[in-house]
Amino acid sequence: MENPKKDSKAFSASAKVSFDDAWNFIMKVGLAAHKYGATSGRLEFLLKGLAQDFGYKGNFKSTPVEIRFGLQETTDAPKRAEVLATPPSNIDLDKLARLGDVLNEINAGTLSLNDAAPRIDAIDQIPPPWGKFPSMLGYVFTGFGFALLLGAGWTDTLLAAVFSLIVYGIVLLSPRLGTTAVKWMPLTSALVVGFLSGLIKHWVPDLNLVLVILCGVIMLLPGYAISLGTGELVTKQVKSGLYNLKSGLTALVKQIAGAIIGVRLASVFVTIGAEAPQAPVDPKWIILFFPLLLVGLALAFQVPRRDLAWSVLVSAIAYLGVLGGSSIMNANLGNLLGTILAVIVGSLWSLKTSRPASIVVMPAILLLVGGTIGFRGLATMASGNMVLGLEQFFQMFIVALTIMVGVLIGLFIMRPKPNL
Structure with a gap:
């Protein structure tokens, strides 16, 4: 018996979504995900995956102030493109998770694109x-x-x-x-x-x-x-x-x-x-x-209540990695190892729960970032010690690069499915 929740505009592997429906839905998802703090890389990865699932070729570029949407039926077909300005995002992991839940329901075929649109609009009104x-x-x-x-x-x-x-x-x-x-x-x-x-x-x-x-x-x-x-x-x-x-x-x-x-x-x-x-x-x-x-x-x-314990656990694992790497060599190795562990464990958790990996990975990364070093560096320079201040300030960028390398290594080891 056919699932009554499915209709001609519900996504399934066997039924291609119309071009207009795919275009409108991808734009709605992109704007919502951007607003709730999805990083440019994850957002582009997600939208490209959605376009592919809907049976089209997508080309997307996200920055903190705009999203470039591009969609075409085939490589040789004309491309529909549009650039939309966006306000700076505000990290809200609960709303990001709710958006991910809507996408999971669509992917499972239990929610139509028509019904998903008001659900996405309603997320914005949900209290933290x-x-x-x-x-x-x-x-x-x-x-x-x-x-x-x-x-x-x-x-x-x-x-x-x-x-x-x-x-x-x-x-x-x-x-x-x-x-x-x-x-x-x-x-x-x-x-x-x-x-x-x-x-x-x-x-x-x-x-x-x-x-x-x-x-x-x-x-x-x-x-x-x-x-x-x-x-x-x-x-x-x-x-x-x-x-x-x-x-x-x-x-x-x-x-x-x-x-x-x-x-x-x-x-x-x-x-x-x-x-x-x-x-x-x-x-x-x-x-x-x-x-x-x-x-x-x-x-x-604003980590969702149901994910609070997992967020704390992944952050703790990341910090244990920092301590372990620091004891072996130095703080840079610690940040690298901590980031790799956070990304791997977060990706495993995402695969197991079908929840966005950002929910548990982002607080762990925030624990490791080097803004404190930059603050100390500028403060030290302001007090007159330019040599030490510059050293601390540039160490901030070394920490940033170390974390990014850790993210890339973690994603290479545990390649996640396209999600937020």
């Missing part, structure tokens, strides 16, 4: 799986956890958590103030945290000023954009790579400028000492609280 309070905890846990990992003392760590809470408030407030406030959010958030840190250092002289500011604003650090842009340039996605790299470096400079302005402003009201930072927290506490960092990343990036 984690409300404001869990999202706030995500910021706090992430600032707290990174402070421990980067060698902060207890006072530094607790203040980093408090400042992360303040930054989350700025993130919520900025969109209400308009696009200009959002554009300058990296500067304003760092300025506020820098000002408060400078005031507190007057009474807590052993406060690690750079580390506290860094971990306070760490959720807004553009390390992922810089790493992604560097990797895209290496893989010849020049336009997307240049845009991501430029936007990431611009945000990083804004953050450094904001932090410097904030500290200088605080120095007008109080005397800021230059005592040595306090001793780092005992490593046993880092092991105990490390899971908070992994949960915090998942909450902040």
Whole structure:
């Protein structure tokens, strides 16, 4: 008996979708996936796979500000092409996963293209799986956890958590103030945290000023954009790579400028000492609280509730790879090994569950990216130590390249099916 959910516009291997239906659906999927944070490489891979499944030849090019769609019936047939401008994407792994679920249903033949279109439109109106309070905890846990990992003392760590809470408030407030406030959010958030840190250092002289500011604003650090842009340039996605790299470096400079302005402003009201930072927290506490960092990343990036445990597990495996590689040779090998493990395990999980690999891989990559090194490098240069600052700043690009090589190796070992 025929499945009543299937119709002439449902995808199946034996029934070719009409050209117009395929074109409209691919455009809808592309725009939605771009909006929810799909990387250029994954999006192009997905759309090309969809076109092939529908029986057509597709040619797609995605950048952070536009998508170029191209579709033709055969290699010799005329090509329909269109370029659509897109707003900058916002990573929302829950919505990305819901889009992936719709595509799985279509591929299984249980959902028609006609019925899929309103489902995709409805995804945009679905509230995030984690409300404001869990999202706030995500910021706090992430600032707290990174402070421990980067060698902060207890006072530094607790203040980093408090400042992360303040930054989350700025993130919520900025969109209400308009696009200009959002554009300058990296500067304003760092300025506020820098000002408060400078005031507190007057009474807590052993406060690690750079580390506290860094971990306070760490959720807004553009390390992922810089790493992604560097990797895209290496893989010849020049336009997307240049845009991501430029936007990431611009945000990083804004953050450094904001932090410097904030500290200088605080120095007008109080005397800021230059005592040595306090001793780092005992490593046993880092092991105990490390899971908070992994949960915090998942909450902040809206990992679906059903995938939270898997996201934490893949991030933990990636970090174990970092520790293992670092103990064998150095941190670069650690980042390489951690990235490879994250991609392989994430691809296996995706094959087993038919869920987008990005859900569990992206938080792991965000754990490894080198934006913190770039922030420290620019801060060191601003303090007058140009040699060390330049060394730290360029190390950020080495980390980015290492991660990209790890992604490519992981995909070569475990080639995933086209998904988000």
